[in-house]
Amino acid sequence: MSGRTSDPREITLSINGTVHKVAVEPRRTLVDVIRDDCGQTGTHIGCEHGVCGACTVLVDDEPLRSCLMFAVQADGRSIRTVEGLQTGDALHPMQEAFMRYHALQCGFCTPGFLMLAVAALEKRPDLNREELVDILSSNLCRCTGYENIVKAVCAAAADMKANLDASP
Template sequence: MSKTEITLNINGRDHCICVEARRTLADAIREECGQTGTHIGCEHGVCGACTVIVGNEPVRSCLMFAVQAAGKNIRTIEGLADGDEMHPMQRAFMEHHGLQCGFCTPGFLMLAVGVLEREPDISDEDLVDVLSSNLCRCTGYQNIIKAVRAAAKDMRAL
């Protein structure tokens, strides 16, 4: 199968890679670009573990082809912190016990950041609806919701 040369801008850094047209963004991010914080779970867009931000939208990177993301700004969990300074969402997940095993955490963090950047005053009902689109088998979601609410307050203060 033929490959196409593309450039993926991930966390402000260009990655020039050659991919088959059918290569998912999730696989390209992990395997070609070495950003393994993006987890692959179901590979069907159901679990949300692979959520990254493309442009300003949270997307399931297992459902997007890498060639579709060429030339767009992509943010992954590795780009959330500012050096040693955690992003308010990361800090809130830690302080409010919003994670246990950690497998789903990168997807939740990227989903929540993407949503709050677009809609900082999201209602509790809408927030629960959005967060329920990602799956977590450990926490029961209550601490995830508390963490996102706390981070929303901190993010508005920035």
């Protein structure tokens, strides 16, 4: 006899390079499973209906709102969260720029902005300020720190580009 559609299913999520095998009910969202089953609580849950972008993670390097995706849809896929940005003790240039430009107040929206901006610049390192503002407009900051967020992302864009140009 086949199981009920609500029965937990075994899935495999690779999160920041670590494989997590978990059993999840099909109704559960990716963000809940990332946080509650995989212990990666850096990704935040805001509106839970796809508006604020706080829950943005990268799935196969594409920024997605993890409150809008079922965890079972991410089975076998590679996920990057804010915990994976730094290398050892070294912060990612985007994280450093957010610190330098004071681009966060409460910090609730920050993981989503970081992942969104990193994904955009990994794909197109030459994005200009106007293009970056357009991309960032998809996420909300309730502390209204947009001015400094844009400054930080533009500075990080320059840093990331310089690193890219310097790499062999």
